[in-house]
Amino acid sequence: xxxxxxASAPVRTYSPLARTLHWVTVVLVALQVPxxxxxxxxxxxxxxxxxxxxxxxxxxxxxxxxILVLVLWRLAYRFARGAPPDEPTLEPWQRLAxxxxxxxxxLLLIAVPxxxxxxxxxxxxxxxxxxxxxxxxxxxxxxxxxxxFAVHGVLAxxxxxxxxxxxxxxxxxxxxxxxxxxxxxxxxxxx
Ligand code: HEM
Ligand code: HEM
Numbered sequence: 001x002x003x004x005x006x007a008s009a010p011v012r013t014y015s016p017l018a019r020t021l022h023w024v025t026v027v028l029v030a031l032q033v034p035x036x037x038x039x040x041x042x043x044x045x046x047x048x049x050x051x052x053x054x055x056x057x058x059x060x061x062x063x064x065x066x067i068l069v070l071v072l073w074r075l076a077y078r079f080a081r082g083a084p085p086d087e088p089t090l091e092p093w094q095r096l097a098x099x100x101x102x103x104x105x106x107l108l109l110i111a112v113p114x115x116x117x118x119x120x121x122x123x124x125x126x127x128x129x130x131x132x133x134x135x136x137x138x139x140x141x142x143x144x145x146x147x148x149f150a151v152h153g154v155l156a157x158x159x160x161x162x163x164x165x166x167x168x169x170x171x172x173x174x175x176x177x178x179x180x181x182x183x184x185x186x187x188x189x190x191x
Pocket of ligand 2: 022025026027029030078083087098102103105106109163166167170171181182183184185186
């Protein structure tokens, strides 16, 4: 056995499943937000209810429900298996801020699609590409639908703000602090 001391502690990365769920969710959310804004602009602002607008709405509902399922899967796995211990060089305030950011992200990754789903149940607009209907979770009520859609839009904005802080922090750790935080989600970046 070698007695040479380790230059640094081994980097504890997220498991392959946790990383896959993280990056698939990232891609889907990165699609979902611009599609949501674009379809509302075409439909509500331009009053353009053509095939493209319809496809954007259908795609948004389908991807939104997929995100919800993936996040519930990710959370169940997270509670069952936990996460790797924090990067050892983090200051206490950085640990606190990163945990608050992560749990805020999880909360919004559930609240945003749930609000969208409740909204389409209230409207009701549950059909997806004429292929199948999402099961309604509440009885129709058009007036309530517009309130819930407004809440959905505001929560989605909040999600974008938390993601911006999250990405800025990941880049700060990698490019400025030069630690191994980003390597926890992208192991080949290990230093
Ligand atoms: C993480 C998942 C989701 C994100 C990030 C997201 C994001 C957005 C955004 C940014 C808008 C545009 C808001 C605006 O410009 O006013 C929007 C609108 C909308 N979303 Fe989502 N959404 C998600 C999930 C869902 C789900 C699951 C459904 C339904 C099954 C849904 C249904 C809708 C509908 C119907 C609108 C149009 C509302 C209106 O006419 O004001 N969304 N969404
Ligand atoms: C839609 C965009 C994103 C969402 C919703 C998101 C969500 C999350 C969540 C919820 C966690 C906590 C994982 C856990 O402990 O269970 C996390 C961790 C992480 N994410 Fe993201 N993420 C996004 C984009 C990104 C991007 C673009 C990067 C890289 C530039 C990134 C890098 C990381 C890293 C390095 C961690 C681990 C941090 C640590 O353990 O201290 N994320 N992400």
